[in-house]
Amino acid sequence: MPSEAQSVKAISFGVGFATGLYGISFGALSVAAGLDFWQTMALSLLMFSGGSQFAFVGVFATGAGVVPAVLSAWLLGVRNGFYAIRLAPVMSLSGILKPVGAQLTIDESNAVSLSQEPDIAKQRQGFWLTGIAVFIFWNLLTAVGALLGSAIGNPADWGLDAAAGAAFLGLIWPRLKESKLLLLAVVSAFTATYLSSFVPAGIPVLLTAGVAVIFWIIELLGKSK
Amino acid sequence: MTLWAGVLLASALVFSWKLLGHLIPERFVQNPSIRSLAALLTVAMLAGLVGIQTFVSAEGITLDARAAALAVAAVLFYLRVPFIFVVIAAAAVASLLRMCL
Missing domain, CATH: 1.10.287 (Helix Hairpins)
Incomplete structure (x- = not known):
């Protein structure tokens, strides 16, 4: 989102798609780590926090066992709480929208919302559109990655690991002025x-x-x- | 703990962080200095992720194709290239470098 002229919709879709692509590598890595298809999907649907998910399967893959995997996912999830604190007064969620919004409170939705400051309406639009776009692409492409499994080979061969760093840089870029x-x-x-x-x-x-x-x-x- | 129990417990724990932040009383988070801290934390943690995902591998701190990809991404963001193209370009740079080296 280097240009403020880009619409919130375009940014949200772009972020959702880019993050979703990374979901392919999550699905593939998770199956390679020893989780089955539905365990992999449960992480993407229920945990829905890339950093925590990668930590979970990454630690499990080292043979450290389930408990260290749970702890690392939990610790890495703390930052979502900080994002929620920033978002709460912007979003003013109530009723069923509170847990739904909470589940969509992730790096990308918060970052796109943050990039639209100080406009409250655009911040809210950025949060919902990005959260929903990431949720859809992330889960679809996690499934693709888990099914392709070993067929895709090493996700690093496709540069998917480098795409993540570039994506996070793009999210904070407007703030770096x-x-x-x-x-x-x-x-x-x-x-x-x-x-x-x-x-x-x-x-x-x-x-x-x-x-x-x-x-x-x-x-x-x-x-x- | 079974793997399934771990998956569900970890998911619940991560969700609890997300919900907790939304449940903290509004008067507390409307304090400008608290909001300023939340914004600083976001930038710090995302920048931390950029560092980890670019320079850290299973072998430790490394300078590899990901660093070149990040440098290309920074130049493209500076030139105001749209986000999705920058991300694709970064993946392509890393992929090509690994093929050639």
Whole structure:
């Protein structure tokens, strides 16, 4: 979403499709890790959080067992709670829409919504369209990936692993015009990458929350002067 | 724990985070400094994911085709190329580099 001229619909569809493509590699990797077709689909339908899903099958694939897989998925899911905190006052969900909206609260729907600030209507549209588009493409293409299984070979041969990094970069790109957020992004990416050598998968991304808190405290101190 | 129980438990745990954030009282989250923190956390964690997904592999920190793909993606985003084309280009760059090297 480099251009503000692009409509929210086009952005949502693009994000949904791009993320869905990555679902092929999730489906294939999950079956390769030893989950069956329906266990793989249950993760995409019920967990519906790419980072947590990859963590679950990735840790399970190492032979670590079910409990570490559950814990890593759970820890990596924390950030969805932070997204929900940001989204709650924007979305003002009530009744059945609250759990539905909660389930669609993921990296992509929050990021597209965030990119439409400060327009509330566009933020809401971005959230729903992206959440629904990702849900549909992610589940359809997870099924395709799980069925193709070994037939697709190594997802990395298709560059699907690199597509994910590019997609996440695109989601924060509009925010990086602000020099403070650019610095935060660079420090966070470096921190997570560096810490990955020392702590288990899933934890480094959580620790970037500490970087954000440090920036936040500096911001608060600056305001109180 | 059976694999099925793990799949369902982990899904419920991830959902509980999502719901919790939506249930926290509105007056708390309307505080501008709390909203500012939530925005900072989003950028930090997504940037952390970019770092992990680009530079980390099973063998540790590596500089491979994914880094080249990310560099190409950054240039294309700078040139205001639409999102979906950038993502496809990034996948293509990584795929081609791996084929050639």
